Amino acid sequence: MTVYTFDHTLDGLLTAVFDAYALHQMPDSLSVEGDILTMFCNEVHQVRTAEDKARRVWAGLEKRLSREALRLITVAWLSEEKELSTPLFHYIYKVFRQKEGAPSIERNFSDPDVLFVTNTGRRVMHEQLRMKQFIRFQKTKDGTYLGVVSPDHNVLPLIISHFRDRFGDQPWLIYDARRRYGFYYDRQQVVRITFEDEEALPFDLDTGRLSSEVLSQDDQLFQDLWRTYFKAICIRERMNPRKQLSDMPRRYWKYMTEKQ
DSSP states (O other): OEEEEEOSSHHHHHHHHHHHHHHTOOOSEEEETTSOOOTTOOEEEEOOOOHHHHHHHHHHHHHHSOHHHHHHHHHHHTTOOGGGHHHHHHHHHHHHHSOTTSOOGGGOTTSHHHHHHHHHHHHHHHHHHHHHHHOOOEEBTTSOEEEEEOOSSOOHHHHHHHHHHHTTTSOEEEEETTTTEEEEEOSSOEEEEOOSOGGGOSBOTTTOOBOTTTBOHHHHHHHHHHHHHHHHTOOGGGOOHHHHHHHSOGGGGGGOGGGO
């Protein structure tokens, strides 16, 4: 069994494809550097990520795949699932093995690798849609709106344009508590930010709630009104907990005002 090890970046995976063609071999699987290798592994190739190689492979994909398929690859990668590496590698490898003029494999869902990559991308897109629905903002005293999230997948890059278009007249920060980074919008541009001293943050990473020292007084009132409204419109006789959990999974509740 031949195994390639790489740094678990998309550029690293694309470099692995380049190396596979240069070495004229098809590895059985990709493994992240530092992970324990299978006991049946008899050949290991360590991939050295190279941007020029990655660019050449991506340029080749742009000639062979539709824009939709290219986006699916980048979206699927945001799942951060280690299990995706080998199917995605095989998918890309097969794209280059196709003869010129042959139908693209991107919709060949009978192929297990294509199906795996497609389903992974769909899960990521489904969660980014839920993030648009479930983010709850709090207003600080300086007028900045804060939304804290902790999605299963790294979907922040997919939702920022939505909030920039929808809330373009006000500053906001959307922060991913799981990955410890966020995007800040100052009414002009969006910048990616991280915090060096998390203990000094004005909000709780576990609940997303702003401290009383920085929370706008009006926003506290609105939160109370929203919770009251949420309870008032609930018709107990028509409650369907199973349906609610399907539409609003419990893992999102801790950052939602109406569930606090």
